[in-house]
Structure formats: structure tokens, C-alpha cells
Amino acid sequence: MSYIDIVPIGEIEEPFLLSLKQSLFQTFKIQTRIRCRGFDLSHVYDPTRNQYNSSGLLLQLINDASPETLKILGVTELDLFIPIFTFLFGEAQLNGIGAIVSVHRLHNQFYGIPENKELLKNRLLKEGIHELGHTFGLIHCFNLRCVMNTSTYVEDIDQKSANFCRFCEQEVLHWQEGKNI
Amino acid sequence: MDNQSVGILIVDDEFSVRDSLYNWFRTEGYRVNTAENAMEALKKLQESQWDIVLLDIKMPGMDGIELQKHIKKIDKTIVVIIITAYATVDTAVEAMKDGAFDYIAKPIDPDKLSILIRNAINQRRLIAENIQLKQKVEELSLQDEIVGESPQIKKILEMIDVVAQTDATVLIRGESGTGKELVAQAIHGKSNRRYFPIISINCGSLAEGILESELFGHEKGAFTGAQYKRKGRLEMANGGTIFFDEIGNISTKMQMDLLRVIETKQFTPLGSNKILNVDFRVIAATNTNLEKEVAEKNFREDFYYRLNVFSIHIPPLRERPADIPLLAHYFLKKYAQSMNKKVTDISPEAMKILTQYDWPGNIRELRNTIERALVVVGKKNRIEKEDLNLHYLSKPNSMEIDSLEDLEKAHIQRILEKTNWNISRSAEILKIDRVTLYNKIKKYSLQK
Numbered sequence: 138m139s140y141i142d143i144v145p146i147g148e149i150e151e152p153f154l155l156s157l158k159q160s161l162f163q164t165f166k167i168q169t170r171i172r173c174r175g176f177d178l179s180h181v182y183d184p185t186r187n188q189y190n191s192s193g194l195l196l197q198l199i200n201d202a203s204p205e206t207l208k209i210l211g212v213t214e215l216d217l218f219i220p221i222f223t224f225l226f227g228e229a230q231l232n233g234i235g236a237i238v239s240v241h242r243l244h245n246q247f248y249g250i251p252e253n254k255e256l257l258k259n260r261l262l263k264e265g266i267h268e269l270g271h272t273f274g275l276i277h278c279f280n281l282r283c284v285m286n287t288s289t290y291v292e293d294i295d296q297k298s299a300n301f302c303r304f305c306e307q308e309v310l311h312w313q314e315g316k317n318i
Numbered sequence: 319m320d321n322q323s324v325g326i327l328i329v330d331d332e333f334s335v336r337d338s339l340y341n342w343f344r345t346e347g348y349r350v351n352t353a354e355n356a357m358e359a360l361k362k363l364q365e366s367q368w369d370i371v372l373l374d375i376k377m378p379g380m381d382g383i384e385l386q387k388h389i390k391k392i393d394k395t396i397v398v399i400i401i402t403a404y405a406t407v408d409t410a411v412e413a414m415k416d417g418a419f420d421y422i423a424k425p426i427d428p429d430k431l432s433i434l435i436r437n438a439i440n441q442r443r444l445i446a447e448n449i450q451l452k453q454k455v456e457e458l459s460l461q462d463e464i465v466g467e468s469p470q471i472k473k474i475l476e477m478i479d480v481v482a483q484t485d486a487t488v489l490i491r492g493e494s495g496t497g498k499e500l501v502a503q504a505i506h507g508k509s510n511r512r513y514f515p516i517i518s519i520n521c522g523s524l525a526e527g528i529l530e531s532e533l534f535g536h537e538k539g540a541f542t543g544a545q546y547k548r549k550g551r552l553e554m555a556n557g558g559t560i561f562f563d564e565i566g567n568i569s570t571k572m573q574m575d576l577l578r579v580i581e582t583k584q585f586t587p588l589g590s591n592k593i594l595n596v597d598f599r600v601i602a603a604t605n606t607n608l609e610k611e612v613a614e615k616n617f618r619e620d621f622y623y624r625l626n627v628f629s630i631h632i633p634p635l636r637e638r639p640a641d642i643p644l645l646a647h648y649f650l651k652k653y654a655q656s657m658n659k660k661v662t663d664i665s666p667e668a669m670k671i672l673t674q675y676d677w678p679g680n681i682r683e684l685r686n687t688i689e690r691a692l693v694v695v696g697k698k699n700r701i702e703k704e705d706l707n708l709h710y711l712s713k714p715n716s717m718e719i720d721s722l723e724d725l726e727k728a729h730i731q732r733i734l735e736k737t738n739w740n741i742s743r744s745a746e747i748l749k750i751d752r753v754t755l756y757n758k759i760k761k762y763s764l765q766k
Contacts, residue, residue, distance in 0.1 A: 186425075192338075221338040223427045231344055276347035287346060289432045 139207035139318060141169045141269065144198060146176050146213035149240070153258055157212070160262050160299065161269070165309065167207060167318065174201055183218070191217040191228040191237055199235040207318070208272050210265055211237035226288060227264050229271035236268035242291060260294050266301075273312045275305050324439055325349045325367060329359040329385065330374040330401060335424075339372065342428075346435075356380035356388070363392050369442050370435065373418075374401045375409050383413050390417055395445045397438045401426070455513060464497065464504055465648045466641035470633045474501065481628050482508035487580070489565075489625045490603040492632030494738065495682030498603035499563060501630060506559040511599055514558030517551045522564030526572060531588055533576075540589025552585055555598040565625065566606030566617065573621040580624055600625070635677040635684065642673045645681060649688040650701065657692055663700035671706055678736040727762040730755070739766050 141161055143154060154171050162169045181193035198211045217225045217239040226243070229236035243260040246252050266284045278285035283302035288294045301309060326348050328339045336352040343350040351368075353359035356379055359371070371389055375382035386398050400421035402410040410421035419438055422430060464475060481488055482505045490498045499518065506516040519532060531541075535550025552560060562568075568576070579585045580600055584593050602625050611617035635642065646664055654661045664672070668691075677683050691705040698705075730748065737743040745755045758764075 218425070219334075219338045220332075221335045221424060221426050222342075222431075223425045225428070228341075229345070231341065271345055276345055287432065289429045 138168060138205060140203075140205050141165060141167050142202070142206050142209045143169060143171045143265075144201075144209060144211050145171070145173060146194060146198075146211050146237075147178075147215060149212050149214065153240075153261060154212070156258055157262055157265055161210075161265065164266055164299075164301075165269070165273075165313075167313075172203075178215075186218055187216070188218040188224065189213075189215040191219050191225050191239075195228055195230070195235050195237050198237065199230075199233075202234060206234070207316075208269055209235045210269055211235070212240065212261070212265065213237065214240050216241040226291075226294075227268040229268040231271050231276070232274045233272055236265075236272050238264045238268050243294070248291065256295070259299065260291070263294050263297065263299050264288070266299060270301070270305065270309070273309045275301075275308055278302055278305050280304075323349075324369050324442075325351075326370045326372065326435075327359065327362055327368045328352045328372045329354075329356070329377070329382070330372075331355060331377045332374070335374070335401070342431075356385040359385060360388060360392075363389060363396075367393075368396060370397045370399065370438050372399050372401055375406050375413065376403070383409065383416065386413055386416055386418060395442070395449070397442050397445075399434060399438060452513060463648070464500055465645050466638065467644060468638035468640045470638050471641060474630060474632060477628075477630050478504050478508065481505060481630075483510075484628075485509075485599050487600045487602070487625055487627040489608075489627070489629045490601065490632065491608075491629060492603075492605060493634045493680055494605050494736075495680030496632040496634060497681050498605075498632060499561065501632060502559070502561045502601040502603060505601060506561075506599075509559070509599065511558050515555060516559040516561055517555040518561040518563060519551050520563045521572075522567035526569050529568065529572060530575070534585055535587040537587060537589035540587075544589065550585075550587055552579060552596055552598065553587075553594060556596045557598070559599045559601055562600070562602040564604060564606075565602040566604040566608055566611060570616070570618055573618045577618065577621045577624055635680045639673050642677075642684065643669060645684055646672050646688055649685050650692070653689050653692050659692055659695065660699055661692060661695055661701060665700055665702050667703040668701050668706055671703060678732055679738075683735055723762075726758070727764070730758055730762065731764050734759075734764065734766075 143158055143161070145154060158169045158171055176194065176197055178189065181190040183190060194211060194213070194217070198209050202209050217228070217237065219225060219228065224242060225239065227236065227238040238261065240257070240261055241247065243257055243264065244252060245256065263284055267288070270285050275285050277287040280286060280302040281296065282298045283305055284297055284299055285301065285305045286293070286297045288297070326343050328336050328343075328350065329352070330336050330339075331354055333354070336354065340350055340352050351362055353362055355377055362368070363371075373382045373386060377385075382400060386400075389396055389398060394417075397419045398413075398417065400410045400413045400418045401424060402421055403424050407421070407423065410418070414421060419441055420434055422434055464471065464478075478501060488502070488505060490501050492498050502518075503516060506512060519529075521529060524532060531544075531548070531550070533550050533552055535548050535553055536544050538544060538547045583596055583598070585596070586593050608617055608622055608626070612619050612622050646669065650661065650664060672684070672687075679686075687706060688701070690707065691701045694707070695701055695705045730744075733744045733747050737747070741752055741755060745752045748755065750758075
């Protein structure tokens with residue numbers, strides 16, 4: 138059996154992970170499981186930026202994939218970056234296996250406004266589906282309501298839905314048919 | 319432009335930068351490629367079309383500034399965005415002076431990159447639209463051709479080519495209907511001012527007060543009836559050309575005003591206290607003998623010399639009969655197309671009449687004759703002698719005219735055409751009174 142693995146990197150509240158697990162299953166119709174493991178953060182931490190290198194973490198995630206892992210999604214509270222960018226909401230391998238999402242900048246508190254747990258859960262779900270969507274070969278979608286629509290600002294995440302438009306949904310189904318899933 | 323049709327080339331010597339940006343742009347759906355140095359970039363630029371180049375300034379070998387110059391030589395419409403470290407912002411600004419669209423500092427804020435790329439695509443689209451519009455303008459400016467192969471016309475075409483490249487004032491002379499405005503348009507269309515308007519004003523058809531207001535414009539309330547502010551033709555011609563048709567017909571006061579405007583390129587709209595600066599080229603046309611008018615003190619000598627910098631004389635059609643068949647076929651093709659008629663030829667008999675006639679109304683008259691013939695030609699595929707309705711217009715010595723009445727009818731028609739159906743003027747020339755002329759028109763069923 139093939140799985141979408143959700144791997145928390147550091148501390149993530151359990152209800153968030155369970156909600157994400159259920160939603161990913163509903164979206165991709167693929168069994169989803171939560172796998173916990175340790176990470177060596179010293180190699181990916183940049184003290185000058187006080188951020189964590191997303192690509193380095195993604196590499197650790199992929200290297201740990203099990204034979205049943207179809208896709209792997211890392212979820213973290215850490216603030217992610219890649220050298221060329223100041224920050225990232227998430228990173229994914231286009232048509233690959235791994236993706237990673239940071240909750241750090243999805244918190245309302247990051248922008249100096251009161252925390253909203255429900256909103257945060259929704260944002261995490263949308264970004265999780267979005268980054269996993271890239272691993273299914275999807276590129277950014279022009280449909281403003283589609284979850285694959287690009288999110289430059291956190292408000293953009295709130296504007297889109299947690300669902301694929303029919304074209305992106307077709308692409309995911311097509312990908313799965315190609316792999317006999 | 320959808321993302322998939324936009325090509326982005328990333329040029330940076332650092333693998334991590336190339337790789338990160340490559341992946342980022344791919345997820346955005348762009349067509350993307352990378353180059354690690356200037357030579358590889360130039361090779362890829364030669365191989366295929368790129369819309370945006372993201373260019374690192376500091377690279378071993380040829381740096382970004384130098385590479386940008388080469389890129390602009392290959393395709394000056396490519397949008398170049400400079401990637402720079404904070405320490406080299408000054409150099410990035412320098413690159414922008416050399417034509418870079420913008421620069422972005424490392425590490426890049428993804429928000430800013432998204433906006434920058436969107437703006438760059440818009441810029442690229444605007445450049446493409448601008449090129450298309452310029453092509454369209456060029457096509458439109460060539461729509462009405464100057465047709466003819468006679469030595470006189472060839473000489474005029476040469477003169478147009480020469481004078482179009484300058485900003486010299488041109489005086490076009492020739493009888494009514496010879497195509498003076500067409501020559502003015504051709505000069506404008508071939509000049510560097512062609513992307514700006516050519517504004518025509520018929521000085522002969524407007525009363526002095528109206529002409530003044532038309533030319534200079536006016537403020538609201540400048541005179542009775544000036545309910546709104548109005549831009550004058552001189553202001554509208556800014557950057558382009560102003561064409562004064564029938565310049566010989568303006569008053570001496572207006573000649574003085576225009577002389578001042580042409581010399582200073584400044585004027586004040588009626589009712590305004592603001593001086594406007596304008597930049598236009600002047601082309602004037604006349605069928606009046608200006609030298610005679612100057613001698614008789616009806617036309618200011620200084621204004622005459624200011625206009626007569628470069629003179630083009632268009633000979634009447636009767637002096638270049640070799641051009642008549644060409645022109646006739648040109649108008650035949652043009653009007654057959656617009657009227658959706660399948661008329662493709664003119665019979666030898668009809669052409670004989672066309673070439674024998676002396677065309678007092680010149681090309682305009684020939685054009686109207688062909689247009690009229692196409693209306694009456696019916697379902698035939700060529701114009702016949704009878705379609706021309708020119709038997710009364712043929713030369714007086716034509717063998718086809720066999721009665722005094724025919725001669726009178728043809729002569730009256732000719733004079734009417736020559737005066738553009740000005741009854742008083744025609745009556746004066748024919749030395750009959752206007753009532754008699756009206757009776758003759760009725761008798762011979764003459765039509766405009």
C-alpha cells in the first residue's frame with residue numbers, strides 16, 4: 138500500500154496534524170499516515186538569518202522515506218528559507234516525492250494580530266495540499282479559488298479555497314492513473 | 319500572455335541561485351532555463367526566444383553589465399532584471415541606466431519577485447503592442463499610394479524621400495485635385511514624425527475668426543459661443559505635422575500670426591494668458607500663384623519665403639497622360655474591392671476616352687469617374703465606354719461630339735467640374751448669368 142506521510146519537524150499540535158491527515162486523504166484519496174522522527178537541525182540552521190534551510194530539511198525528509206511512501210509532507214513551525222529568498226511558506230519537488238510547509242508565517246501573531254487557531258488550521262491545510270500538488274506535477278493555477286493559485290501574501294492563502302479546480306483535479310487523477318494508484 | 323508562453327532565462331554563476339529560481343519559476347508555470355556564465359547565456363539567447371533575463375551582476379569573465387549590452391544587441395525588447403547583492407546596488411542602478419528594467423537584491427523577497435515578474439511581463443506585452451501599433455501605423459500611412467510611372471511622378475517621389483528626412487517646411491503646388499494632400503501625407507508618413515499625427519486644416523474653407531479659433535484653440539468663454547475649452551489644431555499637431563491646405567486663401571493678418579507661430583513654435587490660445595510651446599513640421603499647399611499674390615501685396619513676402627523652403631510642384635494629369643491607365647486601374651481595384659464588385663478591367667475603347675480627356679479636375683475627377691462607372695457597370699466584369707458617361711466630357715475636338723448642343727453641354731460640365739460646381743464662378747467664366755446656367759444644367763441634366 139502507498140501512503141502520503143505527514144512528518145512533523147519539531148513540535149506541531151496534534152489536532153492540527155490529525156485534521157491535516159483527514160483532509161489530505163479526502164483530497165487525494167490516498168491513505169495518509171503521521172510518522173514522527175528526529176531531524177538534525179544544526180546542518181540547516183543559518184544563525185545570520187535565524188532561519189532554517191528548507192532544501193536541506195527536504196533532503197533529510199526524502200532520505201527517510203519508507204518503501205510504502207508515495208509522497209512525504211514535512212510540517213514545521215520553523216522559519217524556512219532558501220539562499221536566494223528571504224523566506225518561504227513551503228517548498229516542493231515538482232513531480233517528485235517530497236514537500237515541506239512552514240507554519241511560522243501562517244500565524245496571525247507573526248503579523249501582530251490576535252491568533253486564530255481555526256484560520257491557522259485552514260492555512261496549513263491549503264499550503265499542505267498546495268505543496269503536495271506540486272509533487273503531483275501541478276504548477277500554479279490562474280483560478281483564484283483553486284488551491285494551486287499562487288500565494289504571495291498570507292492573505293492570498295485566505296482568499297483561495299482548499300480544493301483543486303476541475304482542471305487541477307483532473308491532472309492529479311491523471312497522475313494517479315499513470316501510477317496505477 | 320499566459321505563464322507558459324513566457325520564457326525566463328536565469329544567468330548566475332551560483333548553482334544554488336540558479337537551482338532555486340529555476341524551481342520557483344517552474345512551479346509558476348514559466349518556460350525557464352539557466353546559464354552559469356555569459357557565454358552560455360549568449361548561446362541560449364541565440365538558440366531560442368526569451369522574454370525576461372534575470373542577470374547576476376558579479377560573474378567571472380564577462381560580468382552582468384557587459385552581458386546586458388550584448389543581450390540588448392541581440393534583442394532590445396528583452397526585459398532584463400538585475401540580481402545583485404546589497405554591496406552592488408550602485409552598479410545595479412548603473413545597469414538600469416543602460417536599459418535594465420529593474421533590479422532585485424539578494425536574498426530576494428518572494429513577494430517582490432512575483433510583483434517584479436508580473437510588471438516585467440506587462441512591460442514586455444506593452445513593448446510588443448507598441449511594435450504592433452507602429453507596424454499598423456506604417457501600414458495605414460501607406461494605404462493611399464502615389465500612383466504613376468511618368469518621369470514627373472518619379473521626380474516627385476524622389477523629392478518626397480529627400481525632404482521627409484528633414485524638418486524643412488514644404489510648399490506643395492498644383493492644380494485642384496492633383497493630390498497635394500496625398501503628397502503631404504507621404505512626406506509625413508516617411509518622416510521621423512510619423513508616429514505622431516498629421517493635422518490638416520483647409521484654410522480656404524473657413525472664415526477668418528473660425529480659422530483662428532480652429533488653429534489656436536480657445537479657453538471657455540473666450541468669445542460668445544465658446545462654451546468649452548477647445549484644443550487648437552496647432553496643439554494637436556504637437557510632435558507631428560500640420561498641413562495647411564489652400565494657404566493662399568488666408569488673410570494678411572492670419573499670415574502674420576502664422577509666421578510668428580512657425581518661427582517661434584509658440585502661441586497663446588484665444589482667451590488664455592498661457593503661452594504654449596509646440597513642435598511641429600509645416601507643410602502647406604496651394605493652387606494659387608503666390609508670386610503674383612506677393613507682387614500684388616495680397617500675400618506677405620516674408621511669409622511666402624518662410625513657406626517656400628522646399629517646393630514640390632505636382633503637374634496636372636493632362637501633362638502626364640502615361641499615368642492615366644495606371645491610375646484608372648488603381649482606382650478600379652480600390653473601388654471594386656470596397657464595393658465588392660468583380661470588375662477587373664477597362665475596355666480599350668473606354669481607356670482611349672480616359673487617356674484622351676484633359677481632366678480639368680485632375681486625379682480627383684478621374685477617381686470620381688471610375689467610382690461612378692463601377693456603380694453603373696452592373697454585372698459586367700469590365701468597364702465599357704458607355705459606363706464612363708464621358709462622351710460629353712471628351713475633348714472638344716473629339717470626333718464623337720457631333721452637335722453644337724453636345725459641345726455646349728460638355729463645355730458647361732467641364733467648367734462646373736473645374737470650379738467644383740461653384741455656380742457663380744462657373745457663370746462668370748461662361749459669361750452667362752446664374753439663372754441661365756441653372757437652366758442649362760436642367761436642360762442637359764447635368765449632375766455633380
